Amino acid sequence: MAKCTIDGKEVEFTPGENLIKVAKRAGVDIPVFCYHPGLTVVAQCRMCYVEVEKMPKLQTACSTNAAEGMVVKTTSEAVKKGREGTMEFLLLNHPLDCPICDKAGECDLQDNSFGSGSAYMRHSEERRTYVDVDMGDVIQKNMNRCIHCTRCIRFGDEIAGIHEMVAIKRGNNIDITTIDGKQLQTEYAGNYSDICPTGSLTLKDFRFKKRAWMLKKTDTVCEGCSKGCNMEIQHEGNAIYRCVPRENLEINKYWMCDEGRFNYHYTQDPARILNPVQKVGAAWSKITWDQGLSALKSETNAVNTLFLLGTDLTLEEMSAIRETVTRNHKNAKLLSFGTHGVETSAQDKSQDQILKMKSKTSNLMGAEKLGIEALQGKAKADVVVVFRGGRAQLPAIESKKTIGVGVFLEKEVTSFDVILPGLAFTEKDGTVINHQGKEQRLKRAVLPREKCKAIPEVLMLLLNQKTREVLA
Ligand code: SF4
Ligand code: SF4
Numbered sequence: 001m002a003k004c005t006i007d008g009k010e011v012e013f014t015p016g017e018n019l020i021k022v023a024k025r026a027g028v029d030i031p032v033f034c035y036h037p038g039l040t041v042v043a044q045c046r047m048c049y050v051e052v053e054k055m056p057k058l059q060t061a062c063s064t065n066a067a068e069g070m071v072v073k074t075t076s077e078a079v080k081k082g083r084e085g086t087m088e089f090l091l092l093n094h095p096l097d098c099p100i101c102d103k104a105g106e107c108d109l110q111d112n113s114f115g116s117g118s119a120y121m122r123h124s125e126e127r128r129t130y131v132d133v134d135m136g137d138v139i140q141k142n143m144n145r146c147i148h149c150t151r152c153i154r155f156g157d158e159i160a161g162i163h164e165m166v167a168i169k170r171g172n173n174i175d176i177t178t179i180d181g182k183q184l185q186t187e188y189a190g191n192y193s194d195i196c197p198t199g200s201l202t203l204k205d206f207r208f209k210k211r212a213w214m215l216k217k218t219d220t221v222c223e224g225c226s227k228g229c230n231m232e233i234q235h236e237g238n239a240i241y242r243c244v245p246r247e248n249l250e251i252n253k254y255w256m257c258d259e260g261r262f263n264y265h266y267t268q269d270p271a272r273i274l275n276p277v278q279k280v281g282a283a284w285s286k287i288t289w290d291q292g293l294s295a296l297k298s299e300t301n302a303v304n305t306l307f308l309l310g311t312d313l314t315l316e317e318m319s320a321i322r323e324t325v326t327r328n329h330k331n332a333k334l335l336s337f338g339t340h341g342v343e344t345s346a347q348d349k350s351q352d353q354i355l356k357m358k359s360k361t362s363n364l365m366g367a368e369k370l371g372i373e374a375l376q377g378k379a380k381a382d383v384v385v386v387f388r389g390g391r392a393q394l395p396a397i398e399s400k401k402t403i404g405v406g407v408f409l410e411k412e413v414t415s416f417d418v419i420l421p422g423l424a425f426t427e428k429d430g431t432v433i434n435h436q437g438k439e440q441r442l443k444r445a446v447l448p449r450e451k452c453k454a455i456p457e458v459l460m461l462l463l464n465q466k467t468r469e470v471l472a
């Protein structure tokens with residue numbers, strides 16, 4: 001394998017790899033702004049300067065590929081001076097906004113200024129200023145903080161497949177904007193905020209809600225569709241503040257869609273049912289878990305019972321339900337439901353040739369692997385019991401009694417009789433299988449809310465009257 005030397009360490013590389021990637025393997029971090037591994041290389045910020053033996057000038061590591069025998073220095077005096085010059089230039093117009101900027105604490109400009117900037121500045125002119133611009137539902141722009149790295153422009157063109165961000169005017173008057181000042185159109189706009197190395201493109205949903213360093217992070221998987229994008233839930237005090245994509249080159253690379261990013265909101269919706277309830281007239285009335293379980297037990301003794309299982313549940317939940325139904329309700333039927341019009345994985349296709357899939361649940365493939373057939377059309381039975389994670393689209397139901405176990409909002413269950421509240425995907429561990437057949441783990445980020453219980457626990461309590469008595 002070819003080898004080069006970085007800061008005295010010999011490193012192997014694959015031809016075509018740039019110095020940033022190769023240096024990383026040698027444990028050397030080269031500061032960058034315009035470079036992003038998921039976008040084309042433009043080498044325009046000049047932050048990644050390195051010294052390469054036998055080359056007279058400093059080189060940009062993002063646009064220089066490693067070569068056999070190459071000797072690279074990343075900490076020499078010349079490199080230090082070059083990077084200081086870049087930082088001084090980039091900060092000419094940057095406001096002292098860190099105390100009120102959402103990016104503070106996770107900002108490349110802060111980090112690179114601290115790591116490679118100079119303590120002095122020769123600049124004495126007035127800084128240019130722009131007014132904030134509302135770019136649509138997702139992004140608010142603060143052009144004062146922009147360093148013209150063009151990551152956002154390249155993201156639109158190369159990943160979101162839409163040429164909507166451009167640079168107009170030049171030099172000190174440059175403006176990074178949408179064409180004709182239109183609102184952003186892409187359904188992947190949240191990524192603009194992730195890749196902006198400064199606080200220029202901020203996520204409206206997160207603005208001024210929490211300082212980045214206060215957030216705890218949990219690695220999990222998005223439940224928004226069968227793609228299974230890897231993501232991180234950021235939370236504090238049992239409340240979720242933000243979801244961001246996690247790198248997985250085989251699934252979502254570095255990105256996620258807005259539908260998945262903001263999907264978590266329903267788990268914190270004030271209209272989510274968090275206590276066992278039963279319908280009295282047209283209103284919901286709180287009941288105890290024991291009363292709810294007794295209702296579930298007596299109703300499911302009916303001869304004609306249909307159990308429905310959402311394809312938004314984990315494999316563990318699905319197996320527990322299948323086990324309970326096959327052992328204890330021999331005459332009952334068990335069918336799955338998830339997305340109207342996408343009952344089987346054969347009908348599940350890419351929705352937009354980017355990430356989004358047609359199946360709007362995370363585990364359609366899991367239900368199929370467990371041999372659970374899909375409901376076709378209306379759910380018809382004397383008693384229908386619906387197990388649901390919170391995302392599966394409810395089918396039309398025709399029954400004398402309908403009982404829900406899992407996550408439901410009040411407006412979704414006007415025709416139900418009893419609800420036993422369960423855990424959302426943010427509150428449980430489990431396994432899901434994406435449309436490629438890859439098994440992935442959901443991880444619990446926040447604790448269950450109020451009286452919500454995990455489905456396996458509900459099933460265990462249902463079967464075990466004695467345990468219920470002890471717990472009561
Ligand atoms: S808005 Fe952000 S991503 Fe776009 S050019 Fe400016 S600094 Fe770069
Ligand atoms: S494409 Fe699907 S899995 Fe990925 S972020 Fe969007 S909804 Fe979630």
Ligand code: FES
Nearest residue numbers: 043045046048062
């Ligand atoms: S990161 Fe290399 S020039 Fe911008």
